[in-house]
Amino acid sequence: AQSVTQPDIHITVSEGASLELRCNYSYGATPYLFWYVQSPGQGLQLLLKYFSGDTLVQGIKGFEAEFKRSQSSFNLRKPSVHWSDAAEYFCAVVLSPGASGGYQKVTFGTGTKLQVIP
Amino acid sequence: NAGVTQTPKFRVLKTGQSMTLLCAQDMNHEYMYWYRQDPGMGLRLIHYSVGEGTTAKGEVPDGYNVSRLKKQNFLLGLESAAPSQTSVYFCASSFYMDSNQPQHFGDGTRLSIL
Numbered sequence: 215a216q217s218v219t220q221p222d223i224h225i226t227v228s229e230g231a232s233l234e235l236r237c238n239y240s241y242g243a244t245p246y247l248f249w250y251v252q253s254p255g256q257g258l259q260l261l262l263k264y265f266s267g268d269t270l271v272q273g274i275k276g277f278e279a280e281f282k283r284s285q286s287s288f289n290l291r292k293p294s295v296h297w298s299d300a301a302e303y304f305c306a307v308v309l310s311p312g313a314s315g316g317y318q319k320v321t322f323g324t325g326t327k328l329q330v331i332p
Numbered sequence: 333n334a335g336v337t338q339t340p341k342f343r344v345l346k347t348g349q350s351m352t353l354l355c356a357q358d359m360n361h362e363y364m365y366w367y368r369q370d371p372g373m374g375l376r377l378i379h380y381s382v383g384e385g386t387t388a389k390g391e392v393p394d395g396y397n398v399s400r401l402k403k404q405n406f407l408l409g410l411e412s413a414a415p416s417q418t419s420v421y422f423c424a425s426s427f428y429m430d431s432n433q434p435q436h437f438g439d440g441t442r443l444s445i446l
Contacts, residue, residue, distance in 0.1 A: 218374075223372075257336070258424075259437070320375075322375045324374045
């Protein structure tokens with residue numbers, strides 16, 4: 215079964231500093247990988263996704279993520295964090311219906327809460 | 333655009349009471365999903381639907397029922413609420429079930445069972 219690990223439960227960075235959120239996955243083949251962001255009291259918003267091709271993918275709000283097959287990782291980065299980036303971030307592995315038994319199975323990590331200090 | 337709308341946003345129930353959570357989407361999506369979110373556990377799939385009139389069990393279906401009588405609506409029911417069902421419930425929808433189509437989420441329903 216596939217799994218997603220986000221080893222950092224909580225991260226605090228200063229505004230303007232760079233950010234890297236870690237995500238490791240376990241799956242027999244190359245999965246589809248997503249990053250979502252959840253602001254307080256809101257639902258999940260898609261930041262970016264990776265399916266194939268270029269291992270560095272660009273997303274919204276200035277975020278990017280790099281897929282590293284050798285490390286089974288899909289880390290999220292941002293060069294300069296803004297106070298509005300404070301939120302919870304979820305990495306997700308997505309399996310096709312054929313691989314999951316009939317539905318788009320999304321396995322979420324447990325999330326990383328980002329705090330931004332002035 | 334409204335996207336995915338969940339009602340109510342908050343609710344407090346007593347053990348044994350019943351209630352229905354409503355999810356409505358205006359994107360003409362075929363597929364809809366109900367998740368629950370608990371601290372430290374991410375999101376877990378309760379039930380899903382691949383089209384009007386269809387429903388299927390997800391990973392944690394016990395204690396819940398669903399119905400999809402209209403394409404745009406997906407209802408989640410709790411027949412006899414239990415404290416273990418205290419959670420934040422999210423509805424999501426997607427156009428295709430292909431893996432490269434992201435799910436669009438509502439803002440959640442915060443449910444407390446006393």
